Amino acid sequence: MKRIYFDHSATTPVDREVAELMLEYMTDKFGNPSSVHAFGRETRKAVEEAREKVAALINATPNEIFFTSGGTEGDNLALKGVAFANRKKGNHIITTAIEHHAILHTCEYLEKHGFTVTYLPVDENAMLRMEDLKNAITDQTILISVMFANNEVGTIQPIKEIGQLAKEKGIYFHTDAVQAVGSCPIDVKELNIDLLSMSGHKFYASKGVGALYIRRGVKIEEIQHGGGHERNLRAGTENVPGIVGLGKAAEIAKRDMEKKNAYIKGLRDKVIATIMEKIPHVKLNGHPDLRLPGNVNFSFLYIEGESLLLNLDMKGIAASSGSACTSGSLDPSHVLLAMGLTHEVAHGSLRVTLGRGNTEEDINYFLEILPEIVEKLRSMSPLYGSAAELKPSNPCSSCHHH
């Protein structure tokens, strides 16, 4: 059976060109960049070239780029590093309720260590309201962390306005841009971003590598101790193959972004329009326009996203749902709940995230079988049929945690 991958927000395949380069730096060019001999100088040079390429993608300078093990580490380093280095100035951090767990759980950790965190609500499109942000700022606020684009519903936040406000108030601004890098043009200077996290495996580099941009002058301290790597901020021998691959992926992303986005957006718009046209009782989640080029997120009323996912998987299609099927429970997504969706509607959500390897043929196949699956599941649903006009009621039976 043909397999179709529609889960690019979870991870992307490594670009062939990137993988070939990585292989070279695992086999022939394997020196430790800290070594003074020729083997070491060779990989040092490659690491520094990768730093230039990553910097160029977001209009930073190379010495503002610090390589990490990925998005999670970048988020941890940004939040803990800035919080601990600036605690004399204040103990208040502002973030949003729809961040990735790498941010939310780090904030919870900081709350246990004397910091106060405000989790801002969002509107029905998952958009932050600038008014709420303004009102949350106190004389204790040292850091604002707002994601560039949401990983579940694709909504792109007003980053420029946030950066401007943070700058005026003298507060550091971090953005988790893991979903945006490679998909949105980013200029950290124009947007007044002080810190930005990115992750290789979300834009065709490998898993286990990423970078944190830290504007020159930001006060931050290390959270991992050891050798003096990455200018004393991130100890540990550099992941040379990963880093070299990240540089190559950044170069490709910059070169192809416009063309790639236009292509993916075309597919996405067809998916959205066809679902709205062919399937009744659906709701598009996320902002209608200000969303990632490859993101489609729908709630299909009266059915469960998990069943939809399994049925699609049986047909070879890999997508994702808004329920985190971890620890044996099916908690609906904190993002969808923050947008005001009821538990039922949140449970019926399906995320399809397109990538550059997807074809028109892939989406035609998907759009052909999706209505059949939805109809089949609805015909089996006790909530559908006679109850089709009923509004979904709370609480729902399938959530175990309330």
Ligand SMILES: *Cc1c(COP(=O)(O)O)cnc(C)c1O
């Ligand atoms: C994937 C993701 C992360 C985590 O990145 P890893 O490299 O997998 O640790 C953080 N934030 C967002 C928004 C993500 O999508």
